[in-house]
Amino acid sequence: MTRPIRHWILVAVLVSGCIAGTGDADLDSRLEDGEAYIWHLGHAGWLVRTSEHCLIFDYTGPIEDGALDSGTLSPELLSGQNVVLLISHAHGDHFKRHVLDLRERVKNLVVVMGWQEPRSGNVVVPAAGEWTEVSGAKVLTLHHDFDDIPEGFFLVRSGGLSIYHSGDHGTWSDPPQATFRSNIDRIAAAVERIDIAFISAFGTRARTGVLNQGDIYSIKSLEPRVTFPMHCVGCEQRYAAFAKEAESLGLPTTVGVTEAAGTFFHYRDGKLD
Numbered sequence: 001m002t003r004p005i006r007h008w009i010l011v012a013v014l015v016s017g018c019i020a021g022t023g024d025a026d027l028d029s030r031l032e033d034g035e036a037y038i039w040h041l042g043h044a045g046w047l048v049r050t051s052e053h054c055l056i057f058d059y060t061g062p063i064e065d066g067a068l069d070s071g072t073l074s075p076e077l078l079s080g081q082n083v084v085l086l087i088s089h090a091h092g093d094h095f096k097r098h099v100l101d102l103r104e105r106v107k108n109l110v111v112v113m114g115w116q117e118p119r120s121g122n123v124v125v126p127a128a129g130e131w132t133e134v135s136g137a138k139v140l141t142l143h144h145d146f147d148d149i150p151e152g153f154f155l156v157r158s159g160g161l162s163i164y165h166s167g168d169h170g171t172w173s174d175p176p177q178a179t180f181r182s183n184i185d186r187i188a189a190a191v192e193r194i195d196i197a198f199i200s201a202f203g204t205r206a207r208t209g210v211l212n213q214g215d216i217y218s219i220k221s222l223e224p225r226v227t228f229p230m231h232c233v234g235c236e237q238r239y240a241a242f243a244k245e246a247e248s249l250g251l252p253t254t255v256g257v258t259e260a261a262g263t264f265f266h267y268r269d270g271k272l273d
Helices: 097-104 179-190 213-222 239-246
Strands: 009-011 038-041 046-049 054-057 082-089 109-113 131-132 137-144 151-158 161-165 196-200 226-230 254-258 264-268
Touching: 009 137, 038 179, 038 226, 046 131, 046 161, 054 151, 082 137, 082 151, 082 161, 137 179, 151 179, 151 226, 179 213, 226 239
Parallel strands: 054 082, 082 109, 161 196, 196 226, 226 254
Antiparallel strands: 009 254, 038 046, 038 264, 046 054, 131 137, 137 151, 151 161
């Protein structure tokens, strides 16, 4: 059994007080629809265990001797799981080619990529803007090229949950860049409500704050029940600042703040407990 880190922090936006962590959890636990176990895998990497799938987003760590409480994975850890490995784009902090080796070592694993990568072999690349069924999960992606490379982000439906992972989808401009706004609007229209949103915290161009206008637009439009800022290695203190700024702006979400890779969260009944 892999045990979670218990000293995680949660800042509840629009709710006063501090919510304590859960007890023991592992990938083999039985979950109800609408419930999820969430582990931070470092930087933009996350594992979300729903009642139906083990969803892995943008993992770049090792694939030997894995332990969830350190934010690492292994074939043994994933054995017996219905795994969907999602990779948003080719930047090295989101994609390491060795992670694809899990396909040969985990029986029920499908790789979904947000762009066509010719050297990656048998992977699923969803058509932009269309729901694609992958091992029983439904995946929607839209593409953008803000950094002059093909990039994607994911909206996934699994186990009664709608989960958004932004990849590098963001904007520093004020007002937010038009393509960015259009993409967020399409995501908002695709589902009734986002349960869990992973949003890259790029900050403001002037470095005057943590939330930029793109973050604010995303949260106001998507109204995720829970938001996890991400994309900071060695500057995780920005996540708590993100939560405080979101609270001061009255944004309609609860912000989960991770301290380090391996931090664990339990989502159910529309909130973290």
